[in-house]
Amino acid sequence: MRVTLPAIVTCLALAPLGLQAQPAPQPVAPRLVIGAPGQCQMTVQGAARPCSSGLVYVHHSNGSILLSVQSGRDVTIGFEADRDSQPKPEEYTLNLTRMHTSIDGRTAAKVVTGTCQISMSTDGQTWHRAVCRATDRSNQETVMTFTGNGRPVTAARPGQEGQAPAAPPPRQPAPSTKG
Numbered sequence: 001m002r003v004t005l006p007a008i009v010t011c012l013a014l015a016p017l018g019l020q021a022q023p024a025p026q027p028v029a030p031r032l033v034i035g036a037p038g039q040c041q042m043t044v045q046g047a048a049r050p051c052s053s054g055l056v057y058v059h060h061s062n063g064s065i066l067l068s069v070q071s072g073r074d075v076t077i078g079f080e081a082d083r084d085s086q087p088k089p090e091e092y093t094l095n096l097t098r099m100h101t102s103i104d105g106r107t108a109a110k111v112v113t114g115t116c117q118i119s120m121s122t123d124g125q126t127w128h129r130a131v132c133r134a135t136d137r138s139n140q141e142t143v144m145t146f147t148g149n150g151r152p153v154t155a156a157r158p159g160q161e162g163q164a165p166a167a168p169p170p171r172q173p174a175p176s177t178k179g
Contacts, residue, residue, distance in 0.1 A: 032059040034155045036127035038148040040069045042077070045140055050075070055130055055146045065094055067116050067132060069144060076102040077144065079116055079132045080109075092118040099134045099142060112136050116144075125152045 033056070040051035053070035060066070068078040078101075081094035094116040100109045116132035130146040 028060045028062045028064070030058045030158050031061045032155065032157055033057070034153050036130075036146070036148055036153045037151045038127070038146055040144055040146045042069070042071060042142065042144045044142050051077075051144065054149075055127065066100070067094065067130070068100075069146070074104045076100070077142075078102070079112075079114075079134055079144070081116065089122045089124065090120055092120065094118075094132075096132070096134050099136070110136050112142075114141075126150060127153055 036055040036057065038054045040053060040055065042049045042051040050072040051069055052072060056066075056068045058066045058068070063082070065081045065084060066078045067081070068076055071077045078099065079094070079096055080098040080100060082097045083095040084093060085095075086092045096112050096114040096116065098109045099112045100107055112134040114132065114134040116130060118127060118130040120127045127146075127148045129148065130144075132144040133141065134143075135141045
């Protein structure tokens with residue numbers, strides 16, 4: 001893992017929790033950051049939107065989870081969950097509560113319902129696919145589909161650089177990775 005990844009991802013993870021159109025809790029520090037290499041596609045009401053990155057997963061110290069992608073230069077789309085489940089090591093589901101849009105550092109959030117379903121290898125090292133479906137109060141549906149490229153994820157625990165490799169506790173709300 002490059003030393004800069006945790007710093008970049010920390011900024012990415014905290015930005016959607018800052019200036020919001022709706023009241024929100026103060027930003028909290030990420031306790032686990034995972035970068036999954038691959039590509040994404042996104043639609044809003046069936047119309048294609050830019051999606052130009054792999055997937056970034058951030059599990060915050062308050063238990064909230066943010067799954068983010070880039071949607072063009074200086075645009076980040078984040079799907080926030082307050083609950084998750086992992087019935088099998090290779091199946092992981094997030095229950096969405098909010099969707100964040102950050103453009104040039106200005107962020108807005110809206111209440112949504114939906115899920116993100118992630119398919120990964122049993123050991124959590126390779127993320128194969130993720131599909132997020134978020135519907136807002138106006139019934140506008142945003143769908144993001146991520147396809148992994150077969151390479152392992154990178155993981156970090158910000159603030160713990162130089163310590164043992166990052167790996168979440170087994171069967172916790174965060175996906176499993178080995179360091």
